Amino acid sequence: MTPTFLATETACASGMGGTEPLERPIDVELLDVTKVFENGVVAVDRVSLQIYRGEFFSLLGPSGCGKTTTLRMIAGFEHPSAGEVLIEGRRMGHTPPFRRNVNTVFQNYALFPHMTVFDNVAFGLRMKGIPRDEIARRVREALHLVRLSGMEERYPRQLSGGQQQRVALARALVNRPRVLLLDEPLGALDLKLRKEMQLELKHLQMTVGITFIYVTHDQEEALTMSDRIAVMNAGRVLQVGTPMEIYERPASRFVADFIGESNFLRGTVQAASPAAATVLLADRFPIEVPADRQLTVGQEVTVAVRPEKIRLVPVEAPEANGLLHGRIEEVIYIGTDTFYVVRVSDDTALRVRSQNDRNRLDGGLLLPIGTPVSLTWATDAARILTE
Amino acid sequence: MSSLATAQPATTVRKKRRFSFGWAVLNLNVLLTFIFLYAPIIVMSIFSFNASRQMQVWMGFTLDWYARMIADERVRVAAQNSLVIALVSTLVATVIGTLTALALERTRFRVKRMYEAAMYLPIIVPEIVMAIALLVFFNLAFSWLDQFFGLRLNFGLGTITIAHIAFSFPFVAVVVRARLADFDRTLEQAAQDLGANEWQTFRHITLPLLMPGIIAGALLAFTLSIDDFVITFFTAGVGSTTLPLEIYGRVRRGITPDVNALSTVMLLASIVLVLGSLVFQRRRSF
Amino acid sequence: MSTVDRVRVQERSLGWHERANERIRQSERLRALLLAGPGGLWLLLFFLLPTAIVFAYSFAHRGPYGAVAWAFTLENYARLFDWLYIRVFLVSVWLALLTTLICLVIGYPFAFVIARSPRRWRNALLVLVLIPFWTNFLVRTYAIMLLLRADGLINNALQWLGLIDRPLSMLFTPFAVVLGLVYGYLPFMILPIYASIEKFDFTLVEAAQDLGANAWHVFWRILLPLTLPGVLAGSILVFIPSVGAFVTPDLLGGGKVVMIANLINQQFLTVRHWPFGSAISFVLMAIVLAATMLYFRIGETRRI
Numbered sequence: 005m006t007p008t009f010l011a012t013e014t015a016c017a018s019g020m021g022g023t024e025p026l027e028r029p030i031d032v033e034l035l036d037v038t039k040v041f042e043n044g045v046v047a048v049d050r051v052s053l054q055i056y057r058g059e060f061f062s063l064l065g066p067s068g069c070g071k072t073t074t075l076r077m078i079a080g081f082e083h084p085s086a087g088e089v090l091i092e093g094r095r096m097g098h099t100p101p102f103r104r105n106v107n108t109v110f111q112n113y114a115l116f117p118h119m120t121v122f123d124n125v126a127f128g129l130r131m132k133g134i135p136r137d138e139i140a141r142r143v144r145e146a147l148h149l150v151r152l153s154g155m156e157e158r159y160p161r162q163l164s165g166g167q168q169q170r171v172a173l174a175r176a177l178v179n180r181p182r183v184l185l186l187d188e189p190l191g192a193l194d195l196k197l198r199k200e201m202q203l204e205l206k207h208l209q210m211t212v213g214i215t216f217i218y219v220t221h222d223q224e225e226a227l228t229m230s231d232r233i234a235v236m237n238a239g240r241v242l243q244v245g246t247p248m249e250i251y252e253r254p255a256s257r258f259v260a261d262f263i264g265e266s267n268f269l270r271g272t273v274q275a276a277s278p279a280a281a282t283v284l285l286a287d288r289f290p291i292e293v294p295a296d297r298q299l300t301v302g303q304e305v306t307v308a309v310r311p312e313k314i315r316l317v318p319v320e321a322p323e324a325n326g327l328l329h330g331r332i333e334e335v336i337y338i339g340t341d342t343f344y345v346v347r348v349s350d351d352t353a354l355r356v357r358s359q360n361d362r363n364r365l366d367g368g369l370l371l372p373i374g375t376p377v378s379l380t381w382a383t384d385a386a387r388i389l390t391e
Numbered sequence: 392m393s394s395l396a397t398a399q400p401a402t403t404v405r406k407k408r409r410f411s412f413g414w415a416v417l418n419l420n421v422l423l424t425f426i427f428l429y430a431p432i433i434v435m436s437i438f439s440f441n442a443s444r445q446m447q448v449w450m451g452f453t454l455d456w457y458a459r460m461i462a463d464e465r466v467r468v469a470a471q472n473s474l475v476i477a478l479v480s481t482l483v484a485t486v487i488g489t490l491t492a493l494a495l496e497r498t499r500f501r502v503k504r505m506y507e508a509a510m511y512l513p514i515i516v517p518e519i520v521m522a523i524a525l526l527v528f529f530n531l532a533f534s535w536l537d538q539f540f541g542l543r544l545n546f547g548l549g550t551i552t553i554a555h556i557a558f559s560f561p562f563v564a565v566v567v568r569a570r571l572a573d574f575d576r577t578l579e580q581a582a583q584d585l586g587a588n589e590w591q592t593f594r595h596i597t598l599p600l601l602m603p604g605i606i607a608g609a610l611l612a613f614t615l616s617i618d619d620f621v622i623t624f625f626t627a628g629v630g631s632t633t634l635p636l637e638i639y640g641r642v643r644r645g646i647t648p649d650v651n652a653l654s655t656v657m658l659l660a661s662i663v664l665v666l667g668s669l670v671f672q673r674r675r676s677f
Numbered sequence: 678m679s680t681v682d683r684v685r686v687q688e689r690s691l692g693w694h695e696r697a698n699e700r701i702r703q704s705e706r707l708r709a710l711l712l713a714g715p716g717g718l719w720l721l722l723f724f725l726l727p728t729a730i731v732f733a734y735s736f737a738h739r740g741p742y743g744a745v746a747w748a749f750t751l752e753n754y755a756r757l758f759d760w761l762y763i764r765v766f767l768v769s770v771w772l773a774l775l776t777t778l779i780c781l782v783i784g785y786p787f788a789f790v791i792a793r794s795p796r797r798w799r800n801a802l803l804v805l806v807l808i809p810f811w812t813n814f815l816v817r818t819y820a821i822m823l824l825l826r827a828d829g830l831i832n833n834a835l836q837w838l839g840l841i842d843r844p845l846s847m848l849f850t851p852f853a854v855v856l857g858l859v860y861g862y863l864p865f866m867i868l869p870i871y872a873s874i875e876k877f878d879f880t881l882v883e884a885a886q887d888l889g890a891n892a893w894h895v896f897w898r899i900l901l902p903l904t905l906p907g908v909l910a911g912s913i914l915v916f917i918p919s920v921g922a923f924v925t926p927d928l929l930g931g932g933k934v935v936m937i938a939n940l941i942n943q944q945f946l947t948v949r950h951w952p953f954g955s956a957i958s959f960v961l962m963a964i965v966l967a968a969t970m971l972y973f974r975i976g977e978t979r980r981i
Contacts, residue, residue: 491716517921528727
């Protein structure tokens with residue numbers, strides 16, 4: 005099976021809303037969708053997205069960024085104030101949820117408490133008028149898929165959180181929808197269970213081949229599971245791309261900050277060329293940074309570099325020919341890594357993540373506070389950000 | 392020095408005692424109040440088994456008064472009427488009350504505030520006001536119908552039932568509405584998501600989960616109807632009687648022990664109905 | 678998508694959305710009509726309309742046989758100013774106020790104890806309070822009659838204990854009526870107060886005690902003000918049925934204690950002066966309305 009991230013990389017090479025004809029059909033398309041609520045709040049602001057068949061697509065953003073509202077508009081629980089929602093190329097308009105070929109897994113599972121697991125899962129099929137024996141067959145199939153065989157006669161209240169979640173999944177999947185919408189389904193689970201379910205969901209999606217649209221505020225979750233991610237904030241889509249694209253080449257400060265950790269350094273352009281610029285950081289260090297266009301000398305820019313990309317060595321060490329130098333201000337040991345906060349100027353400090361690849365207690369000791377150190381990173385590890 | 396040492400414990404002891412004295416008074420209040428609430432009805436029930444006509448003496452256990460009561464033709468007719476009226480009015484009031492609750496909780500329309508306030512009027516207003524209003528209304532309506540349509544209607548079970556429906560459906564609405572307010576809307580969204588249209592969602596999801604509340608409301612309406620006196624008194628006309636009317640008539644004429652028996656039976660019936668309604672109100676949707 | 682296309686999508690969808698919204702609003706209105714209709718209609722026909730007729734009657738003359746002769750007059754209302762009738766109003770309001778006060782004094786501590794008892798007991802205690810409340814009011818009033826009679830249990834017990842020589846005439850007195858009203862409506866006071874106290878945050882009491890407040894201060898300055906909504910609700914729930922009580926003064930007052938409802942009953946069934954009875958009925962409604970408005974006014978100014 006082609007690694008999915010490769011396939012979508014090429015598909016997205018042209019960026020958002022590309023004009024290149026693609027092999028893969030588009031299952032869900034949003035065209036300039038806007039949602040304004042009665043109290044005047046603009047929950048979704050001119051969002052345009054294309055989601056391909058078979059993708060695991062995530063809407064990622066902080067609370068209140070509009071991702072759930074967007075999902076609900078695809079499901080049909082809300083109607084756009086402007087713009088169009090298209091499912092399989094057909095305009096949905098104000099089509100109610102029960103006429104869309106889309107199913108939802110709710111955050112609180114929304115299992116019908118007065119029905120058994122079997123009846124819950126069978127519900128959608130019954131509404132469609134499918135004959136009894138086929139219903140029984142498909143329900144058993146679905147429960148087998150989510151590894152809940154044998155639970156048919158139980159009631160939701162007799163199940164654990166994880167089990168309820170799987171019933172909700174089965175209930176949605178049994179209808180063989182074109183698209184499955186998931187609204188932060190793992191939020192109520194504890195950490196360990198959540199991580200297990202993330203992998204399970206991903207494998208499920210790959211097995212079944214249905215397009216998944218997944219809403220979450222947990223960036224690690226999105227990075228783990230998705231083929232592509234749309235990062236949202238304040239009702240707008242800031243960037244769409246594969247996990248690697250989003251992480252390695254964040255398009256804006258918000259994305260760089262929301263996904264993973266970044267150091268943000270302000271600097272002035274000293275020299276510029278079409279693909280790079282020399283930026284004076286912290287008023288002292290001229291550093292070459294790649295740029296996606298020609299900048300002007302004297303321009304103020306923000307440079308972002310992630311803590312794990314920075315290498316740190318004591319100034320005395322032979323390989324200390326770093327880009328910047330400063331003093332260690334704080335040492336934070338977290339088991340897997342050690343964070344050093346290095347002050348390079350009065351108003352600039354950088355967080356550097358150093359992997360604890362040696363036994364800290366017996367082998368390499370942590371560098372003490374006050375050590376003068378030299379910092380360096382690969383040229384393309386830093387980025388110039390547009391706000 | 393020693394006086395200081397003894398002064399401190401003394402004050403704390405005094406404080407504790409005052410506090411527990413307060414609690415003793417409070418608990419005594421509770422006890423006395425319970426006695427106050429239950430004594431009259433317990434005494435009455437006990438004396439319904441008394442073999443003597445008089446209240447002072449206990450002359451032995453007997454079920455005579457109950458036998459008398461059952462054999463009494465008037466009591467039987469009254470019981471029958473009460474039951475029929477209660478069943479019909481409960482049925483209609485429950486339906487209307489549920490619809491009203493749905494209207495209040497699930498729809499928006501311009502005069503909704505006024506509508507809501509109007510719904511509370513039958514609950515707040517003293518019964519006599521409503522009783523008189525209905526008396527006057529039916530009187531006028533009957534004479535009007537007679538005059539213009541030659542239709543001769545009279546007071547009786549029909550007018551009583553209409554009156555009972557009028558004052559009990561708001562109670563049903565209040566009970567069902569409370570249930571609706573707590574309702575988990577995502578269940579209905581899930582149903583629609585799975586392909587159920589609005590009517591199917593109501594039928595398969597909303598209604599079954601609302602049922603305990605509806606039943607609680609129905610039991611309430613039934614109790615209100617069986618127990619009602621004032622409104623029934625003014626809308627019954629001549630010749631129609633219900634159990635409360637019967638009791639009232641006999642009490643006015645003089646206290647006899649068979650009234651005790653009848654009253655005790657009604658008491659027990661009310662208790663059973665109330666407990667039933669409570670059970671259904673407690674039943675959280677699974 | 679080119680900019681031109683994008684603008685076209687926007688424009689087309691805006692108009693379409695507005696029309697779709699209008700259709701949705703219409704179907705919502707229809708649904709509201711179907712759901713609210715039956716209740717509204719029943720209430721209109723069998724409550725509001727009758728009340729309006731009573732209002733109209735109160736301005737009419739008394740015709741032959743006591744019914745109504747249509748001619749506008751204010752004589753019914755004028756007649757109410759007679760001391761005879763003013764007295765009835767005053768007595769009713771006074772007895773209702775007394776009842777409310779007694780219910781408050783008994784009911785508040787009662788509710789307090791229940792609210793502070795262990796959780797397992799609370800529900801049982803509440804059910805015990807509810808049971809007599811829901812039994813037939815007539816039956817309960819009758820039960821009180823039994824106890825208060827000259828040959829009733831209380832008199833017998835007192836005589837047997839040697840505390841009195843002759844039976845006390847407790848029945849057919851204002852005392853009996855108030856007793857009956859308190860008996861009937863005490864749970865109406867207990868339940869709202871209980872609800873208020875249950876929601877009360879008792880750590881406030883600890884904070885107050887920490888700052889030096891004694892039991893009385895805690896009650897008067899902290900507990901009572903914050904449970905006032907329950908007190909007000911209970912008071913209005915007791916006052917209104919009390920002021921309009923019929924059965925209690927009828928059976929326990931025996932004609933000697935006349936309250937508004939008895940007066941109305943007289944006018945309609947005995948004296949058969951319907952217009953005058955209607956006027957009295959309307960004054961009763963006005964009293965109830967005034968009490969309700971007072972309740973809302975106090976409730977608003979004390980909004981914490």
